[in-house]
Amino acid sequence: MDTVVYLALSAAGLALAYVIGDVIERRHYGEIRRREVATRQCMATTARTLPEQWSVAATELVTGSVVISVDHFKRFLAGLRTIVGGRVKSFESLLDRARREAMLRMKEEAIARGCDAVINVRIETSRLAAATRNGKGTAGVEILAFGTAIRRAG
Amino acid sequence: MEYRPRLPREGVNRTPIHPLRESAVLLGGVVAVGALLLVVLGIALNLLLPHVSADCEMRLSRPFWAPGQAGQQGDPRHQALQPLVDRLAGHWSDNPYDLQVGLVEEPRPNAFAVPGGVILVTTGLLARTESENEVAFVLAHEIGHFAARDHLRRLGRGLLFAWVVGHFGGGVAPVDLVEQITARGFDRHQEAAADRFGLALVAALYGHVAGALDFFQRLPDATAGAAGDVAAYFSTHPVTRARLDGLRALARERGWPLTGPVQPLAPALHQEAVPDHEQGEGQAIEGRHDDPGRPQGAAVVGDEIFEGVEDHLLPPPGAGGVGFPVTVPYRSLPSPDQWPEAA
Amino acid sequence: MEGDGVILTNTETVPGKRVVEAYGVVTGSTVRAKHIGRDFMAGLKNLVGGELKGYTELLGDARQEAVERMMQEATSMGANAVVNVRFATSSVTQGAAELFAYGTAVRVE
Numbered sequence: 001m002d003t004v005v006y007l008a009l010s011a012a013g014l015a016l017a018y019v020i021g022d023v024i025e026r027r028h029y030g031e032i033r034r035r036e037v038a039t040r041q042c043m044a045t046t047a048r049t050l051p052e053q054w055s056v057a058a059t060e061l062v063t064g065s066v067v068i069s070v071d072h073f074k075r076f077l078a079g080l081r082t083i084v085g086g087r088v089k090s091f092e093s094l095l096d097r098a099r100r101e102a103m104l105r106m107k108e109e110a111i112a113r114g115c116d117a118v119i120n121v122r123i124e125t126s127r128l129a130a131a132t133r134n135g136k137g138t139a140g141v142e143i144l145a146f147g148t149a150i151r152r153a154g
Numbered sequence: 155m156e157y158r159p160r161l162p163r164e165g166v167n168r169t170p171i172h173p174l175r176e177s178a179v180l181l182g183g184v185v186a187v188g189a190l191l192l193v194v195l196g197i198a199l200n201l202l203l204p205h206v207s208a209d210c211e212m213r214l215s216r217p218f219w220a221p222g223q224a225g226q227q228g229d230p231r232h233q234a235l236q237p238l239v240d241r242l243a244g245h246w247s248d249n250p251y252d253l254q255v256g257l258v259e260e261p262r263p264n265a266f267a268v269p270g271g272v273i274l275v276t277t278g279l280l281a282r283t284e285s286e287n288e289v290a291f292v293l294a295h296e297i298g299h300f301a302a303r304d305h306l307r308r309l310g311r312g313l314l315f316a317w318v319v320g321h322f323g324g325g326v327a328p329v330d331l332v333e334q335i336t337a338r339g340f341d342r343h344q345e346a347a348a349d350r351f352g353l354a355l356v357a358a359l360y361g362h363v364a365g366a367l368d369f370f371q372r373l374p375d376a377t378a379g380a381a382g383d384v385a386a387y388f389s390t391h392p393v394t395r396a397r398l399d400g401l402r403a404l405a406r407e408r409g410w411p412l413t414g415p416v417q418p419l420a421p422a423l424h425q426e427a428v429p430d431h432e433q434g435e436g437q438a439i440e441g442r443h444d445d446p447g448r449p450q451g452a453a454v455v456g457d458e459i460f461e462g463v464e465d466h467l468l469p470p471p472g473a474g475g476v477g478f479p480v481t482v483p484y485r486s487l488p489s490p491d492q493w494p495e496a497a
Numbered sequence: 498m499e500g501d502g503v504i505l506t507n508t509e510t511v512p513g514k515r516v517v518e519a520y521g522v523v524t525g526s527t528v529r530a531k532h533i534g535r536d537f538m539a540g541l542k543n544l545v546g547g548e549l550k551g552y553t554e555l556l557g558d559a560r561q562e563a564v565e566r567m568m569q570e571a572t573s574m575g576a577n578a579v580v581n582v583r584f585a586t587s588s589v590t591q592g593a594a595e596l597f598a599y600g601t602a603v604r605v606e
Binding site for chain 3: 043044045046047048049051070075078081082083084085086087088089091092095096099103121122123124125126127138141
């Protein structure tokens with residue numbers, strides 16, 4: 001009897017986590033797309049070459065970072081995956097969102113400083129370990145995007 | 155070169171998943187991996203266990219039970235049960251164990267075969283038994299488990315499984331869950347074998363098997379309460395009717411009389427039955443000293459006994475015994491020619 | 498098929514060709530988990546040392562997939578090359594790693 005109750009509660013908890021997580025994710029994606037369109041004019045590139053006709057008035061180092069947390073349902077699926085192996089699909093959307101958010105924040109900082117492009121963009125990812133469970137759990141994933149923002153002269 | 159900012163297509167870096175499908179596939183995969191592991195461990199243990207001597211087992215387990223047992227020496231109920239166990243074990247010629255009996259304060263009827271040669275009996279069980287023959291059969295059934303070393307199999311498998319899971323699974327909650335689902339006492343074959351051995355012991359002690367099975371016939375609805383059906387599903391005990399019929403058929407086949415004088419329960423072992431919904435902690439209890447073997451009235455029939463060491467004695471999660479209803483050949487089961495001969 | 502025929506370099510330009518237009522940063526990533534069997538073998542290998550071929554193979558496959566996704570993004574923008582490609586591997590949860598490739602999608606002639 002205890003097992004059944006435990007199972008039912010776990011399933012309910014997971015379902016709740018999934019539903020709420022899904023809603024949050026959709027909303028975030030909508031916002032991301034909107035902002036990507038809005039910041040499209042500020043070109044980001046991993047290269048260092050500028051167009052020939054550009055002359056540089058100023059440069060700034062800009063960064064954008066975000067820490068995203070994993071919801072319970074995603075964590076549950078990822079845990080099962082580590083036993084069976086394969087692609088952890090539940091984490092893909094999480095990291096996609098985090099990365100795009102970080103890039104957007106970097107671009108938005110560049111635009112706020114009046115810059116026209118960001119060159120030599122680099123992206124770094126790191127996992128934040130949870131304080132509980134001997135640091136084995138994941139408290140969140142931090143993504144940092146940084147580059148050199150260029151302000152054109154004229 | 156010119157800058158022409160464009161946006162890439164959506165959704166390249168993610169795969170839309172259907173939550174139920176993904177969960178079902180993964181859980182199925184995990185259960186399959188767990189099942190495979192259990193089967194492999196079961197086979198490995200079958201091969202290794204005959205080499206673990208009872209002496210070794212007793213020496214390793216005694217430190218756990220000795221203090222509790224010492225506390226029970228003065229208990230009259232213990233003093234009523236221990237001679238019964240000794241008499242029964244006396245008919246098992248190959249007995250390598252120094253069998254001890256212990257009492258557990260618990261309203262649910264239960265009996266455990268614990269590594270080291272200790273048989274634990276709950277007060278709930280004593281409350282429901284009405285003759286010495288019934289108690290004898292319960293004890294003899296547990297002795298049967300010792301004879302086949304079932305308790306070690308389960309302990310070994312449970313510990314190995316927990317270790318593997320803990321090491322590789324990263325303590326994932328669903329795996330604990332899967333373990334819980336598959337963890338139920340001894341499996342059907344072990345139970346049936348212990349039944350047969352137990353009946354043989356009882357027949358050897360009393361010369362007949364009258365009254366021994368009454369306990370099983372008596373408690374049909376004790377466990378059928380709120381959780382009856384579900385508990386029945388998760389239990390690995392053979393269905394009572396089939397079990398009783400099988401045992402009666404065995405008695406007929408071996409020529410053990412089904413009737414005969416039934417020994418009454420020792421007064422020390424008389425207990426008031428406690429309602430099922432009150433559940434207490436397992437603890438050693440004191441009882442009254444009494445003289446076993448005084449004649450009493452007719453025997454009553456009981457029902458299934460849930461046997462599971464892990465329920466009370468191995469509380470750490472994941473370290474509980476793991477049984478699995480899979481047929482794995484048990485080579486060291488006592489075969490009929492190794493059973494005790496009737497007196 | 499989307500993603501075919503895209504030139505990849507980790508230099509500023511494609512040697513021997515001229516970059517005509519640059520479209521933006523493209524990324525490709527996958528998250529892969531090992532399974533218990535691989536983990537067990539790796540555990541055993543830790544006793545003797547040497548290359549963990551199982552893991553090398555796993556991460557190699559994952560990296561290939563990440564690069565393919567990056568090329569798909571590039572093609573969808575109308576690019577035919579990705580320059581200045583960089584790779585990153587990070588652990589996102591215990592037992593799983595993210596393989597990440599990113600670069601600038603350009604059109605070369």
